[in-house]
Amino acid sequence: MTGPAAKEAVVAPLLSWFRRNARDLPWRRGYDPYHILVSEFMLQQTQMDRVVVYFLEWIRRFPTLKALARADEAEALKLWEGLGYYSRCRNLLAAARTIVETWNGRVPEDPASLMTLPGIGPYTAGAVSSIAYNRPVPAVDANARRVVSRLEARPFRNDRDVASFLAGIIPDDEPRSFNQALMELGALVCTAARPSCDVCPLNSACKGRSSGAIPLTPSAAVMRRPTRPAAAAVLFAGGKVFLRRRPDAGLWAGMSEFPWEETAPDESPESAARRAIAPFYEETGAVGVIGPVSHAFTGNRIRLTGVLLRLRPERETPESLARAHGRWVPLETLSDETLPAGSRKLRDLLLRDVNSRSHPEMTPEGV
DNA sequence: GACACGTGGGT
DNA sequence: TACCCAAGTGT
Structure with missing residues (x-):
């Protein structure tokens, strides 16, 4: 079901839930595109609670995109220390400089343009475009993938398939809230280990729940060696x-x-x-x-x-x-x-x- | 598609 | 202790 029926059953309850349960995050006050850019880089493979601390320090030191573009890489890396995946930091700095030099200091709006910047892939492009500029494009992260595959009770072959499904139901008037709501639901309710279906706003529409099978997305399962x-x-x-x-x-x-x-x-x-x-x-x-x-x-x-x-x-x-x-x-x-x-x-x-x-x-x- | 790329927290 | 997981991207 990808038509109006899905929209009815999913979009309104999801947005309503998000309005009541959205976490108060520093970059959700004004949705400054630069703030969204920074938060999305930091959030790649990193949990929300840890990002908030680093984000506040980062914005305090580099309040604007232009300030970041002028920064020393060593100073940026010092602020990133402990967050991991340090190429994200270098790419963020390089992206800021490119935006100043070739985009007149304005974060691009469309996913294709965003994808040309270092460190920005399909997810981050969709997230920045939808969250910073309220454009109706999907943003498929691990949360969206998991929520959608449970909702539909079927595996999706890849993120493009998930994006196609989402493109059919994403509301034109509130893409910013919709994409965040989907991820927020995955992070707080439809969690990987133990979903809280009894309090889920989508439980009546969820095929995974009604069929008794809550598919788990295939995990990347990085095999760790013992200590x-x-x-x-x-x-x-x-x-x-x-x-x-x-x-x-x-x-x-x-x-x-x-x-x-x-x-x-x-x-x-x-x-x-x-x-x-x-x-x-x-x-x-x-x-x-x-x-x-x-x-x-x-x-x-x-x-x-x-x-x-x-x-x-x-x-x-x-x-x-x-x-x-x-x-x-x-x-x-x-x-x-x-x-x-x-x-x-x-x-x-x-x-x-x-x-x-x-x-x-x-x-x-x-x- | 597989793998490298960090780190800390939950179970 | 060991395993799983987290708003992914680049090669």
Whole structure:
């Protein structure tokens, strides 16, 4: 059923429910296209509650598209620290610059134009077009896919099929609310794990419910490997610590981190930490341990132990050896660095310990 | 179409 | 602990 009947049974109850249950989000006050653009980038594969915090900080620092277009990438990345998928941040900045240069500073309205911008695919194009400009185009995310496939009690082959179905029922007068309502319903009521059908505004129209079969969308099911132990080297000398620079492509491209390696079976954290710095340095011995912290990333999960290593100053020349592979950073400015989550957690533990004088040997006077 | 790309929270 | 999930995109 894709005709007027579906519209009657679905659209009005859905919009009515949304009016009563829409969460109060910062970008829902005025629907500034720049705000919608930022929120949609941040919301890619990321949950609402976490995004709100980052969004507010971002808008405080970059209140307008033009302000963002002028920004340093390093400063933008610092604001993104901890949110993950850092190419989103780089793409958002690049998109802002392109919009200023070739779109006269105005976020494009139509999906095809939006799709030409970096980091914007079919979903984000539809979301920005409909939510920022109230254009009647579908926005198919995981929520829309799940809600629609349950509603129709049939699998959809791909997002284009879902979009075709939605194009048939999306109301011309309220596409902004309709698309948000569909996603909001999926996030709050028609959830993946345990849908609350008894309070769902669409339960009487839902074929999945009436047929007793609530199909679940095939999950991407990223197979995680079990948690493995790893060790990071917190190598220090003269009040500075060493950070390894990651390659310009791939995981955490171009970011800095404490050098780390997975620990081999029966290997100690100290040994693994030494292996991590072996390409650059020798050291005199482990003087302490921080953590462990748990760190999950793209199919992996590690328990990361930080091993404090003191550089052997009479045998190493810190600056020259490090230059190609990393940098020495003073403890005082370590919190300014943009680090992947695992290193960030270790840094926070480290700075806490340093401030409480748990590791006096790390300060310049201690060396 | 498969895979890389982060992270934290829920169960 | 381990698995699943989240307003996807680029290659």
